Amino acid sequence: MHNRFNLKAWLLLLPALSFLIAFTHWPTLKSIWRSFTWAKSDVAPSQFVGLENYQMLLEDPVFLKVIENNFWYAIGTVPTSIALAIIMALWVNSKIGGTSLLRLAFFTPTILPMITVANIWLFFYSPHIGLFNQLLALVGIEGPNWLGDPDLALSSLMVMTIWKEAGFFMIFYLAALQTLSPELFAAARLEGAGAWRIFRKITFPLLMPTTLFVLINAILNAFKLVDHLFILTKGGPNNESNLLLYYIYETAFSFLDSYYAATLTVVMLATLAVIALVQMLLLDRKIHYR
Amino acid sequence: MKILSKYLTTVGVASILGLSTAATAATDLTMYYPVAVGGSLTKIVDGMVDKFEAQNPDINVNAIYAGNYNDARVKALAALQSGSPAQLSVMFSIDLHELRNLEAIVAFDDVVSTNEEREWLNSFYPALMENGKADGKTWGVPFQRSTIVMYYNKDMFRAAGLDPEMPPTSWEEFISMGKKLTTKDDSGTVQQWGAMIPSTGYPYWMFGALTKQNSEVLMNQEGTETYFDKPGVVEALEYWQDLGNKHAMMPKGMIEWGTLRQNFLDQKTAIMWHSTGNLTTVKNKANFDFGVAKLPGNKELGSPTGGGNFYIFKDSTDEEKKAALKFVKFMTSAEQAAHWSKSTGYMGVGPNAYETETLKAYLKTFPPAAVARDQLTHATAELSTHEAGRVRKFLDDAIQAALTGQSSAEEALTDAQKQAERILRRYK
Numbered sequence: 001m002h003n004r005f006n007l008k009a010w011l012l013l014l015p016a017l018s019f020l021i022a023f024t025h026w027p028t029l030k031s032i033w034r035s036f037t038w039a040k041s042d043v044a045p046s047q048f049v050g051l052e053n054y055q056m057l058l059e060d061p062v063f064l065k066v067i068e069n070n071f072w073y074a075i076g077t078v079p080t081s082i083a084l085a086i087i088m089a090l091w092v093n094s095k096i097g098g099t100s101l102l103r104l105a106f107f108t109p110t111i112l113p114m115i116t117v118a119n120i121w122l123f124f125y126s127p128h129i130g131l132f133n134q135l136l137a138l139v140g141i142e143g144p145n146w147l148g149d150p151d152l153a154l155s156s157l158m159v160m161t162i163w164k165e166a167g168f169f170m171i172f173y174l175a176a177l178q179t180l181s182p183e184l185f186a187a188a189r190l191e192g193a194g195a196w197r198i199f200r201k202i203t204f205p206l207l208m209p210t211t212l213f214v215l216i217n218a219i220l221n222a223f224k225l226v227d228h229l230f231i232l233t234k235g236g237p238n239n240e241s242n243l244l245l246y247y248i249y250e251t252a253f254s255f256l257d258s259y260y261a262a263t264l265t266v267v268m269l270a271t272l273a274v275i276a277l278v279q280m281l282l283l284d285r286k287i288h289y290r
Numbered sequence: 291m292k293i294l295s296k297y298l299t300t301v302g303v304a305s306i307l308g309l310s311t312a313a314t315a316a317t318d319l320t321m322y323y324p325v326a327v328g329g330s331l332t333k334i335v336d337g338m339v340d341k342f343e344a345q346n347p348d349i350n351v352n353a354i355y356a357g358n359y360n361d362a363r364v365k366a367l368a369a370l371q372s373g374s375p376a377q378l379s380v381m382f383s384i385d386l387h388e389l390r391n392l393e394a395i396v397a398f399d400d401v402v403s404t405n406e407e408r409e410w411l412n413s414f415y416p417a418l419m420e421n422g423k424a425d426g427k428t429w430g431v432p433f434q435r436s437t438i439v440m441y442y443n444k445d446m447f448r449a450a451g452l453d454p455e456m457p458p459t460s461w462e463e464f465i466s467m468g469k470k471l472t473t474k475d476d477s478g479t480v481q482q483w484g485a486m487i488p489s490t491g492y493p494y495w496m497f498g499a500l501t502k503q504n505s506e507v508l509m510n511q512e513g514t515e516t517y518f519d520k521p522g523v524v525e526a527l528e529y530w531q532d533l534g535n536k537h538a539m540m541p542k543g544m545i546e547w548g549t550l551r552q553n554f555l556d557q558k559t560a561i562m563w564h565s566t567g568n569l570t571t572v573k574n575k576a577n578f579d580f581g582v583a584k585l586p587g588n589k590e591l592g593s594p595t596g597g598g599n600f601y602i603f604k605d606s607t608d609e610e611k612k613a614a615l616k617f618v619k620f621m622t623s624a625e626q627a628a629h630w631s632k633s634t635g636y637m638g639v640g641p642n643a644y645e646t647e648t649l650k651a652y653l654k655t656f657p658p659a660a661v662a663r664d665q666l667t668h669a670t671a672e673l674s675t676h677e678a679g680r681v682r683k684f685l686d687d688a689i690q691a692a693l694t695g696q697s698s699a700e701e702a703l704t705d706a707q708k709q710a711e712r713i714l715r716r717y718k
Contacts, residue, residue, distance in 0.1 A: 148544025
């Protein structure tokens with residue numbers, strides 16, 4: 001009886017499990033193995049080289065720049081888009097008319113594919129013929145080269161990402177807000193609590209499960225979403241806007257060096273795993289589940 | 291009923307047998323090709339493929355548009371490693387060394403068998419064959435080839451008091467005319483720039499022109515050495531820097547490849563350096579009088595060649611290789627090359643293309659189409675080495691660092707040279 005139950009369970013899990021193993025566990029193990037080997041080209045037999053690839057990482061100025069960029073990119077986009085998402089959700093949560101149009105406006109960036117968004121923003125950011133600089137020219141200011149100035153390139157990317165992501169997170173917050181019991185707020189108002197106090201003591205703590213989910217998503221996206229780099233800056237100028245995943249793509253497919261790419265991949269996996277662990281452990285304590 | 295069903299079965303079996311014999315006679319070819327310039331080039335390619343299939347009913351060609359040069363290479367190589375490889379593709383002419391290292395392609399010398407085919411292999415412009423030859427054999431055959439040309443706005447020349455039929459031919463003239471063509475409004479904001487040379491996308495390609503004009507080459511033929519820190523090369527980068535920083539005739543910092551043509555069409559710049567592959571689109575969209583000229587020179591005139599070649603993959607049957615050769619011969623034949631050149635602006639790949647009525651008549655009515663070809667006498671091979679992608683990126687990064695003022699030209703190029711030497715050491 002016990003055996004039969006196990007077999008059935010495993011069989012039911014098999015389809016999902018096979019996908020998981022084929023697309024997640026197996027490639028991860030293969031990448032880790034590959035990062036310890038090297039060969040002159042993809043057709044030559046590979047040899048075990050130990051930590052040599054990892055040593056190359058530390059000597060690679062582009063790798064260090066890319067890690068730094070990703071760090072700032074995450075710091076810049078994650079808290080901002082979450083804050084914006086909460087604000088938009090609170091605004092749009094009321095029952096007055098016109099909010100459905102507002103919700104549509106906030107959510108539209110999410111519907112568009114990243115490549116489309118990037119192409120649109122390429123023309124927004126264009127120095128002479130682009131929207132922003134033409135508007136600035138109307139008031140007599142000469143707009144900068146948003147994507148070409150090494151000091152501005154990464155920040156310009158961040159602004160675009162926040163624009164795209166905030167609407168997506170807003171949906172989750174909106175759903176969570178609508179599950180909150182209105183009695184809590186009525187009670188708080190009766191006791192004379194102001195709006196900010198209500199938010200800090202009631203709304204935000206109750207939204208913690210959503211915040212944890214959104215936080216994980218946002219940080220993952222800060223590493224995963226690099227489609228816009230292909231259109232906007234290709235990591236330039238001079239690697240100022242280069243991100244880890246784009247560098248991995250370049251190494252694997254432009255430089256055709258799958259061994260070094262595997263090493264970079266292992267670094268990215270380790271980083272994301274650590275971040276996820278930290279979030280789970282740290283924030284789990286602060287969350288009130290019902 | 292029974293007789294009817296027996297009849298139908300016989301007919302069915304017979305037709306299946308008939309169809310299968312017909313199917314085995316046809317050869318199916320899959321091909322990836324890139325488009326790196328704007329315009330509806332995919333439609334033109336499809337038209338040419340249809341014409342070939344009409345003339346050769348026993349060959350089916352599935353031409354798949356694969357993005358830009360990087361994407362096309364990625365897709366073709368991925369297809370090779372999967373179960374359904376392509377038999378031929380158009381890819382960057384400078385992918386040669388890497389494709390050979392991957393043992394992915396065959397030399398055309400090994401596929402041609404008749405004298406007529408050998409003659410065809412020798413019928414191209416020698417300058418266009420440089421990037422496709424290695425070890426004395428030809429591995430890539432020119433298809434969509436270009437040089438950089440200088441597009442200029444004749445109306446703006448007239449407005450600045452310059453002769454629209456005399457574009458700059460030297461570095462000094464380029465500066466003096468560029469300065470005259472740069473106009474500002476009352477508050478000092480530039481309304482119109484003298485010139486724009488793109489520094490994103492393919493900066494190393496633009497740089498290849500400046501260095502040739504200074505009589506320098508960037509690498510050796512075998513692809514095992516680079517010469518980024520030679521004094522003449524540093525000088526060329528300093529000249530590029532000065533155009534924006536010292537002479538203020540070009541925007542400082544980065545100039546985007548993808549929006550450059552639009553900048554020219556919107557008349558934000560009087561001159562642009564761009565691939566001749568944009569010519570037909572510019573011709574169709576410009577609502578002003580424009581001209582095309584050879585790039586200005588310093589010690590000599592010069593431009594690198596650019597563009598894509600046909601490659602035949604090793605992983606295919608002999609029959610497929612023969613069919614692929616037939617297709618490549620068709621696409622590069624005089625009439626087809628002429629049609630391609632007229633429709634896009636890419637140059638005719640061999641002198642015989644320019645002997646056709648199509649191009650002879652076209653050049654009479656539209657002389658700019660001849661500039662890219664005329665510049666071939668001053669052409670140099672495009673930057674191509676082992677690990678080409680990596681080495682190119684070192685040079686691209688150095689150019690961008692110098693143009694944005696993050697480092698001096700000499701520092702940036704010395705650094706790039708050091709890194710390139712580190713990588714290429716293993717291939718000597």
